Amino acid sequence: MEASRQSPLGRLAELADRDFPSLFAARERSVGGLKKRRDDLGKLSHDAGASIVLMGSWGRAEVTTESDDDFMVLVYGEERAEVEPSIAEVSGVLDNPPGSQGIFAAPVYSENLVQNIGLDDDDNRNLSRRMLFLLESTAVSGDDVYRSVRAEVLDRYLDESVKPYRPPRFLLNDLVRYWRTICVDFAGKEREGRDKWGLRNAKLRTSRKVLFAGGLIPVLECFRFDREPMREFIERQFGMPPTDRIAQAFLENEATDEGGRALAAYDEFTGRMNDREFRQELQSVSRETADDSAAFSDVRRIGKELQAGLLALLYEPTRELSKVTRDYMIF
Amino acid sequence: MMGSVTKSDPRESIVKRHHPVGASTGYMQSLRGDWEAQVAEAWRVSSFAIELSALSESELPSLAEYLRQTPSLPFRYVSVHGPSKGRQMGEEQLVASLAQFARLADGIVMHPDTMDDLRLYRPLGHKLLLENMDSRKPDGRTPEELHRAFEEFPEAGFCFDIAHAWSIDPSMAVANELLDSFRGRLRHVHLSSLSEDLHHVSLTEEDEELFSPVLRRCLDVPWIFEAPPQTDPT
Numbered sequence: 001m002e003a004s005r006q007s008p009l010g011r012l013a014e015l016a017d018r019d020f021p022s023l024f025a026a027r028e029r030s031v032g033g034l035k036k037r038r039d040d041l042g043k044l045s046h047d048a049g050a051s052i053v054l055m056g057s058w059g060r061a062e063v064t065t066e067s068d069d070d071f072m073v074l075v076y077g078e079e080r081a082e083v084e085p086s087i088a089e090v091s092g093v094l095d096n097p098p099g100s101q102g103i104f105a106a107p108v109y110s111e112n113l114v115q116n117i118g119l120d121d122d123d124n125r126n127l128s129r130r131m132l133f134l135l136e137s138t139a140v141s142g143d144d145v146y147r148s149v150r151a152e153v154l155d156r157y158l159d160e161s162v163k164p165y166r167p168p169r170f171l172l173n174d175l176v177r178y179w180r181t182i183c184v185d186f187a188g189k190e191r192e193g194r195d196k197w198g199l200r201n202a203k204l205r206t207s208r209k210v211l212f213a214g215g216l217i218p219v220l221e222c223f224r225f226d227r228e229p230m231r232e233f234i235e236r237q238f239g240m241p242p243t244d245r246i247a248q249a250f251l252e253n254e255a256t257d258e259g260g261r262a263l264a265a266y267d268e269f270t271g272r273m274n275d276r277e278f279r280q281e282l283q284s285v286s287r288e289t290a291d292d293s294a295a296f297s298d299v300r301r302i303g304k305e306l307q308a309g310l311l312a313l314l315y316e317p318t319r320e321l322s323k324v325t326r327d328y329m330i331f
Numbered sequence: 332m333m334g335s336v337t338k339s340d341p342r343e344s345i346v347k348r349h350h351p352v353g354a355s356t357g358y359m360q361s362l363r364g365d366w367e368a369q370v371a372e373a374w375r376v377s378s379f380a381i382e383l384s385a386l387s388e389s390e391l392p393s394l395a396e397y398l399r400q401t402p403s404l405p406f407r408y409v410s411v412h413g414p415s416k417g418r419q420m421g422e423e424q425l426v427a428s429l430a431q432f433a434r435l436a437d438g439i440v441m442h443p444d445t446m447d448d449l450r451l452y453r454p455l456g457h458k459l460l461l462e463n464m465d466s467r468k469p470d471g472r473t474p475e476e477l478h479r480a481f482e483e484f485p486e487a488g489f490c491f492d493i494a495h496a497w498s499i500d501p502s503m504a505v506a507n508e509l510l511d512s513f514r515g516r517l518r519h520v521h522l523s524s525l526s527e528d529l530h531h532v533s534l535t536e537e538d539e540e541l542f543s544p545v546l547r548r549c550l551d552v553p554w555i556f557e558a559p560p561q562t563d564p565t
C-alpha cells in the first residue's frame with residue numbers, strides 16, 4: 001500500500017485531497033492475485049521462448065472481485081505447431097479464464113506483433129493484441145521474453161522516422177487507430193446482437209477510455225524530449241499502470257484539481273464494478289432501456305466527468321500540451 | 332520549453348479561450364416567459380451548455396411545459412436553476428416539481444439559504460447542485476456554512492459562483508477556500524461581475540484578471556455566464 005501511495009496516483013491523491021479508495025484497493029488486489037498466479041503458473045513447463053501474460057484489468061492493476069483472467073501465451077519468434085505451456089494447461093490453473101474465440105487465451109507470436117504493423121496481415125486481432133500487450137499487460141512467467149518483445153515492438157514504433165521534440169507519429173497513429181477500432185467494433189457487435197450492450201458501453205466510457213488516454217497522453221508528451229530520452233520516457237511510462245500515466249500528466253501539467261475529479265470518477269466506477277448487482281444491471285440494460293437504468297445513468301455521469309478532465313488536460317489552451325494536441329491529433 | 336508546437340498569446344482572455352461555456356437564461360429579462368427565444372439566445376452564446384433559469388417559482392410550470400414539448404435541446408450540458416424567490420408551494424411539492432427535470436438536466440442548482448427541510452431534497456441525488464451565496468445572504472456563503480448543507484447530501488455537486496465568493500472576500504481567499512473544500516464536488520461555475528448592489532453584470536476585464544487564478548482550477552467544468560458575455564468591439 002505504501003508503494004501505491006508514492007506512485008503518481010498517490011501523489012495526485014494527496015495534492016487533490018482525494019482518496020481513490022477503490023483504485024488503491026484494486027492495486028492491492030492485483031498485487032496479491034499476481035503473486036498467486038505467478039506461483040501457480042510458474043510450475044507449468046515452459047518453452048525457452050514462452051511467457052504467460054495477463055491482460056485487461058491485471059495489466060491496468062485494476063482487478064475487481066469479478067475480473068476475468070484474460071491471458072495470452074507470448075512466444076518469441078515465428079508461428080509454430082506446439083507451445084508449452086498449452087492454452088488448456090494455463091486455463092486449467094486460472095480461476096476465471098476467457099473463452100478461446102476472442103483475442104485472449106491463445107498463443108501469440110512475437111513476429112506477428114513486431115513485423116505485421118499495418119497492411120493486411122495486421123488484422124483486427126493482431127492490432128488488438130499488440131496494443132493491449134503494450135498498454136495493459138503484465139508477465140506472470142518468462143519475464144525476459146516479455147521484456148524482449150516489448151522492446152522489439154517499441155523499436156519498430158520508435159524507429160528512424162521519429163523526430164526529436166515531436167510526438168512519434170507512427171505510434172500515435174496506431175494508438176488512435178486502435179481506439180477508433182474499439183469504437184467501431186462496438187457498433188459492429190451491436191448489429192450482431194445486443195447481448196452485453198450496456199456493459200460494453202460502460203467500459204467504452206470508462207476503462208477503455210483510460211486505456212486509450214493512458215497511451216495517448218505519454219505519446220503526446222514526447223514533444224518535450226530528444227530522441228534518446230523519448231524512448232526512455234515511453235518505456236518508463238508504459239511500465240506503469242495507465243492510471244499512473246494519467247495521474248502523472250495531470251501533476252506535471254499543474255492540473256491537480258481536474259485530475260482529482262477525473263480519477264475520482266474513475267475510482268467510483270472501479271468500486272462499483274465490484275458490486276455484482278451493478279454489473280448485472282449493466283449487462284442486462286439495452287439501448288432502449290438505458291434511460292431507465294440507475295446504474296447506466298451513473299455510468300453516463302462518471303464517463304462525462306472522466307472525459308471532461310481528460311479533455312481539459314488535452315485541450316485547454318492555457319497548457320502547452322493543448323498546442324501539441326491541436327497540431328498532431330487530427331492530421 | 333522545447334518542442335515545435337503552435338504558440339499562443341498568454342495575454343489572451345482565459346474566458347474567450349475556455350471552450351465549455353454557456354449562458355444562463357436568467358439574464359434574458361426581455362425574453363422572460365418565451366423559453367424558445369431564451370434557448371435560441373443561449374445557443375448564440377454557446378452550443379455547449381445552457382442554464383435554464385426558473386429563479387422565480389412562477390416560471391417552473393412554463394419551463395416544465397416547454398421541456399415536455401421539446402424532448403431534446405441542442406446542448407451537451409443542461410442545468411436547471413431552481414427557484415429562490417416568489418416561493419408559494421410547499422417544499423415537498425417543490426422537490427417533486429424539480430425532480431421532473433432530473434432526467435433531462437445534468438444538474439439542478441439550488442440556493443442553500445432557501446432550503447429548509449434538507450432531507451426532502453435527497454431524492455435529487457447527484458443532480459442536486461448547491462451554489463455558494465453572496466454577502467447579502469444569511470447563509471451558504473462560506474465553506475463552514477456550506478459544509479452544514481453538504482453534510483446532508485453526500486452525492487450533491489457544487490455550483491461555484493465566483494462573483495458571489497468575491498463579494499465575501501475581494502482578495503479571493505474565500506474563493507480558493509471554497510474550491511479547496513468542495514473541489515471534488517465541482518460541476519459548474521457561475522461567471523460574472525457584480526454591480527454595487529450585488530446584481531450580476533457582465534464580467535469586467537479587471538475581474539477577469541482577478542478571477543483567472545481561481546478559474547484555472549475549474550478548467551474541466553462548464554462556465555455559465557450569469558450576465559451577457561462581453562463581445563469583441565469589432
